[in-house]
Amino acid sequence: MTEYTDKIKEISKRVLAEGRVEMVIGFRKGSVPMMNQPHLATSAESVDELVWDSNCGLNLANYITDKKGTIGIIAKGCDSRNIVTHVIENKIKRDQLYIIGVPCTGMIDHHKINAMFDSEILTVEESGDQITISGNGFSETKDKQELLQENCTVCTHRNPVEYDELAGNLVEEQKNVDQYASVTKVESLSADEKWNYFEDLLSPCIRCYACRNACPLCYCPTCFVDESRPQWVGKSQDPTDVKTFHLLRAYHCAGRCTDCGACERACPMGIKIREFTKKLNKDCQELYGWEAGLSLDERPPLDTFKTDDPDEFIK
Amino acid sequence: MKNFLEHTGIEPGRLHFSWISSAESTKFVDVVTKITDEVKMLDPANKKYVKTEPKVD
Structure with a gap:
């Protein structure tokens, strides 16, 4: 490119x-x-x-x-x-x-590439679909396809x-790709396994909010996590607070996320944050046949009301 | 919302949604009774989103 x-x-x-x-x-x-x-x-x-x-x-x-x-x-x-x-x-x-x-x-995924080598990477050069990664005393050429960001x-x-x-x-x-493979895998787990999966996923989070800052959807003048009156979510490292932040952040992206992967790329801890937004994208696709950002003339599903909107969840 | 919370490990049956008018007192009673019954059947030890004392290593 x-x-x-x-x-x-x-x-x-x-x-x-x-x-x-x-x-x-x-x-x-x-x-x-x-x-x-x-x-x-x-x-x-x-x-x-x-x-x-x-x-x-x-x-x-x-x-x-x-x-x-x-x-x-x-x-x-x-x-x-x-x-x-x-x-x-x-x-x-x-x-x-x-x-x-x-x-x-x-x-290409810098988390993945950094994890492949023990010492510091000094140059990464690109020629066609070959990527050459070199540092002090090593140089390796790989297919770009292997190094792509997951999204x-x-x-x-x-x-x-x-x-x-x-x-x-x-x-x-690209055709015949299963966009939601990782979500389907988690969906097949039991409630407790799901809980533990996401506990593990979020355990490295340091609440730096890099994911929020990198996200083009997160443009609120004051983010709910920064607000103190009222204080919507605790500011501590307690797993409950960390999870609340991630769930709310993801939910704010429902029906808007384009899976650009900027959040994961920005995360200094390499957390797979897309696991949350992916699920919401999948739901939007299944419930409303909606993919974000494809047309200027269509309103997003959470912005419109139709009499045939799915309502199985409400009694 | 329900899908999403249950996807992240909240047990099905913890979260309920209902639309009840202020005039529908009997529906309110029915729904609340049903919810409390259902929630009582779930494992009380399964406390999620409850903060605990910080762990000291």
């Missing part, structure tokens, strides 16, 4: 020069390998810092919330779905945006759903 970089630069320079947008939101190289950082380019010189490779896993829709002015944004499949969600939720107007669509072949392996919307211009040719969508 590195070949997109030049095209992205060319488009960005053009839309900035034409005055179509005031800035372009993209990625630039981070200070450590595999950690590209968001970059807001406002001039031709700063556009030159833009890059595109398999380390652009963060979701750029996070940076357009309530922004004034016109913005160019580089969007892979999931970013574009989150942009659609933002437009639906009135967090930005569609005509403020110039969306540079990037067909995506998946992002990318089950992604069915690699191409952007909404864009003004593409930075590359559309890629083939």
Whole structure:
């Protein structure tokens, strides 16, 4: 995907020069390998810092919330779905945006790669679908497919759903992937086993809220966890408080989550936070036939009322 | 909500939803009786979402 970089630069320079947008939101190289950082380019010189490779896993829709002015944004499949969600939720107007669509072949998982090697990784280079990871005294080349983030392996919307211009040719969508395999596995457990599964899952959580900050859906001016009047949830490390935070966070994403994986990517402890949002996505799909962020003209299921809405849970 | 909480390990039967008008006193009594009966059948030792004293290692 590195070949997109030049095209992205060319488009960005053009839309900035034409005055179509005031800035372009993209990625630039981070200070450590595999950690590209968001970059807001406002001039031709700063556009030159833009890059595109398999380390652009963060979701750029996070940076357009309530922004004034016109913005160019580089969007892979999931970013574009989150942009659609933002437009639906009135967090930005569609005509403020110039969306540079990037067909995506998946992002690589820095947690997975770091866990493969004992010593520090100094460079990660990409060429086609081969990734070369090297550090002091070692260098290994692997297939990108093996290193993908988990959400990318089950992604069915690699191409952007909404864009003004593409930075590359559309890629083939993955078919025959079981998006909800991990959820189905947990569903088959008993209540106690489920409880223990999630206790274990969350035990490393340090309540840093990186998952919330990385999430484009989490844009409340004051998050419920930061509020102290009223205090919705305890601020301690008690497992009850940790779990309450995660359940509420996930529930706030119900019917909105695009499974972009930014939360998992941002988690310093490598917790599989998507286990929660995945279940809600599955429910939305099964109960309402809904996948978030696919159309600008459709209201989300939790925002509408239909007489045939499922109501088995209520007596 | 019910699906989700039960997915994360709350036993089925702990969580109930009902829509009762303020005029439906008999329905209210019926529902509450049914809920208390059902909850009493569950294991009382299974206390979830109850904070305990912090563990000291």
